Amino acid sequence: MVILGGIVALAVAPVFGNRLFTVLWGVEPLTYLGAVAVIIGLGFVSISYLVMRPANAGAAQGGSVPIDMAQWSRTTLQYFELFHHDLGRPLRRILGKERELRAMLAAGEINQSPAVKDLLDEIERQAPNFRLMMSNIQVLIQLESPESPAELQPVEPAQVVRRIVDRYSAVASEAGKEVTWWAEPAEFGIIYTDSSAIEHVVANLVDNAVRFATTHVEVKLTRNPTHFFIRVWDDGPGLPAQYRPHVFDRGWTPEAARGQEKTSSGLGLFIARTLARRYGGELTVEAVTAPSPDHHTAFLLSLPLGPGANGSSN
Amino acid sequence: MATKQRRNKILIVDDEWQAGIVKAVTRRLEQEGWEAVTINPGPGRRSGDEFESAALFAIEEQRPDGVLLDVRFGEHRDDRFKGLEILQKIVADHPRLPVLMFTQYAQGPERETAVRGTLRWDAQVDFIDKLASPEEVVLRLRRLIGRSPETIAIGDRIVVDTRAQVVYVKKDSGQETVNDIQGMKFEILRELAATWFRSPGELVPFGRLERYSEGEDARASLRVRIREIKDSLGEALGVRFGADDLIINIRGHGYRLVAPRA
Numbered sequence: 001m002v003i004l005g006g007i008v009a010l011a012v013a014p015v016f017g018n019r020l021f022t023v024l025w026g027v028e029p030l031t032y033l034g035a036v037a038v039i040i041g042l043g044f045v046s047i048s049y050l051v052m053r054p055a056n057a058g059a060a061q062g063g064s065v066p067i068d069m070a071q072w073s074r075t076t077l078q079y080f081e082l083f084h085h086d087l088g089r090p091l092r093r094i095l096g097k098e099r100e101l102r103a104m105l106a107a108g109e110i111n112q113s114p115a116v117k118d119l120l121d122e123i124e125r126q127a128p129n130f131r132l133m134m135s136n137i138q139v140l141i142q143l144e145s146p147e148s149p150a151e152l153q154p155v156e157p158a159q160v161v162r163r164i165v166d167r168y169s170a171v172a173s174e175a176g177k178e179v180t181w182w183a184e185p186a187e188f189g190i191i192y193t194d195s196s197a198i199e200h201v202v203a204n205l206v207d208n209a210v211r212f213a214t215t216h217v218e219v220k221l222t223r224n225p226t227h228f229f230i231r232v233w234d235d236g237p238g239l240p241a242q243y244r245p246h247v248f249d250r251g252w253t254p255e256a257a258r259g260q261e262k263t264s265s266g267l268g269l270f271i272a273r274t275l276a277r278r279y280g281g282e283l284t285v286e287a288v289t290a291p292s293p294d295h296h297t298a299f300l301l302s303l304p305l306g307p308g309a310n311g312s313s314n
Numbered sequence: 315m316a317t318k319q320r321r322n323k324i325l326i327v328d329d330e331w332q333a334g335i336v337k338a339v340t341r342r343l344e345q346e347g348w349e350a351v352t353i354n355p356g357p358g359r360r361s362g363d364e365f366e367s368a369a370l371f372a373i374e375e376q377r378p379d380g381v382l383l384d385v386r387f388g389e390h391r392d393d394r395f396k397g398l399e400i401l402q403k404i405v406a407d408h409p410r411l412p413v414l415m416f417t418q419y420a421q422g423p424e425r426e427t428a429v430r431g432t433l434r435w436d437a438q439v440d441f442i443d444k445l446a447s448p449e450e451v452v453l454r455l456r457r458l459i460g461r462s463p464e465t466i467a468i469g470d471r472i473v474v475d476t477r478a479q480v481v482y483v484k485k486d487s488g489q490e491t492v493n494d495i496q497g498m499k500f501e502i503l504r505e506l507a508a509t510w511f512r513s514p515g516e517l518v519p520f521g522r523l524e525r526y527s528e529g530e531d532a533r534a535s536l537r538v539r540i541r542e543i544k545d546s547l548g549e550a551l552g553v554r555f556g557a558d559d560l561i562i563n564i565r566g567h568g569y570r571l572v573a574p575r576a
Contacts, residue, residue, distance in 0.1 A: 088444070092445065093335075096333050096334020098334075099335065100334045102338075127445050130445065163454075166449075170449040180570055181516060182516065182564075182568065186521075215558065
């Protein structure tokens with residue numbers, strides 16, 4: 001722009017030269033200094049813009065400033081811990097009061113209105129959701145980390161399933177639903193895997209199943225010589241065929257698909273499948289929809305038994 | 315009265331012992347028939363060290379059957395994992411004493427793994443989220459302590475006395491023995507009740523129950539016996555137990571007990 005202006009000025013100088021010269025001498029000297037400062041400033045901005053642009057583009061492509069992803073992930077986790085503690089404290093207080101109220105209700109110390117019990121049940125029901133939500137966020141941060149998965153430890157999968165059923169059976173029975181589990185063979189033995197990863201996956205599956213079941217949820221643990229399987233089945237209306245390809249998408253929920261308000265984050269199944277694959281396994285879904293009398297939804301998690309697995313059956 | 319079984323005693327070590335969430339657990343333990351002893355180092359004493367010495371002293375003094383121990387003591391940075399230090403001392407002195415740790419999820423699995431790595435492989439230590447329901451805490455403690463009681467109460471009104479080998483129901487008029495449930499039928503109910511007590515959602519496979527059946531078709535005779543158990547209990551209580559009540563059949567796999575709804 002500056003150069004172009006100069007050329008134009010040179011071209012028109014013979015035409016206006018004399019008159020312009022006379023007019024310019026009539027202007028205050030300070031204005032000249034100001035104009036010079038403006039031109040130098042504009043030139044400086046233009047030059048710095050032209051020079052810096054390629055450098056910025058280089059940085060954006062990941063060349064010149066390396067970001068330590070592992071460090072970033074650790075810092076995020078530390079922030080998460082702080083945040084979790086701060087959020088957990090008031091939540092524990094609320095739940096504590098809810099349980100005190102429930103005990104008072106049971107002891108007949110306050111008016112035993114069914115509406116009050118329903119409200120307390122609703123508060124209680126949200127607590128396991130909160131636990132799952134927080135652990136999902138934590139796993140999500142860990143999944144972003146470039147560090148390799150945790151070291152494999154000896155795990156009793158029956159024990160993992162038992163813990164999750166303990167956690168959900170009280171919630172389910174409040175809603176008139178039952179969670180049943182079993183292992184085949186009954187003495188399932190020990191396998192080498194990451195117990196917290198299985199716990200995350202199965203907790204997400206059972207949470208879902210309890211939500212959609214009509215009356216029953218079944219969790220079945222089986223194995224073959226190379227893999228073990230956890231099947232989580234519910235007798236709900238069955239996941240419609242058009243939704244099955246999307247059920248593992250990040251953020252997808254059936255409500256969102258129908259354009260309604262979401263009641264969950266839609267992260268659970270995404271995390272479950274990502275974790276299953278990270279450990280060399282897979283997570284699949286099958287369903288039969290109502291009005292078929294056999295309507296149900298079942299998720300099947302399969303994971304390798306791991307090195308040196310033993311078992312009473314083999 | 316026959317020799318009474320000693321009540322399980324649980325020591326609760328938590329600086330939030332006055333908070334609702336801990337009080338609800340205490341109350342639930344008492345309903346369970348357990349004795350809950352809460353550590354209180356005294357007025358104004360709230361530091362982790364004060365809880366530590368009070369807890370170690372109480373273990374010597376009270377000889378509890380299990381300890382419920384918080385990981386975090388107060389907001390002070392030094393006391394963030396004080397519970398783990400206390401745990402190490404308890405395990406060193408009393409390696410067979412079951413300890414259930416109250417954690418927050420964010421301190422969860424990785425720290426658990428780290429702690430387990432420093433303990434003996436057979437240490438009786440387990441971890442539970444502090445937001446867990448009192449029922450969940452009781453279930454974990456039952457398994458950790460690992461002792462089944464002589465009498466198992468199924469819901470509010472059915473009691474299985476495994477020592478006297480009788481089943482009785484509680485009514486407004488008092489307690490009534492269900493005479494029809496004896497022998498094989500008692501064994502079937504005892505098997506179902508014991509599994510339910512330790513692990514409420516767990517199925518009892520046909521194989522384990524068919525031991526108490528005879529005849530050519532063991533499964534069919536098992537089915538008849540279960541029907542009879544449900545009818546006898548239903549009659550005693552004046553209700554009818556349907557297919558989805560009390561003892562339910564999981565197609566092709568086995569049976570499980572479900573506590574009757576109040």
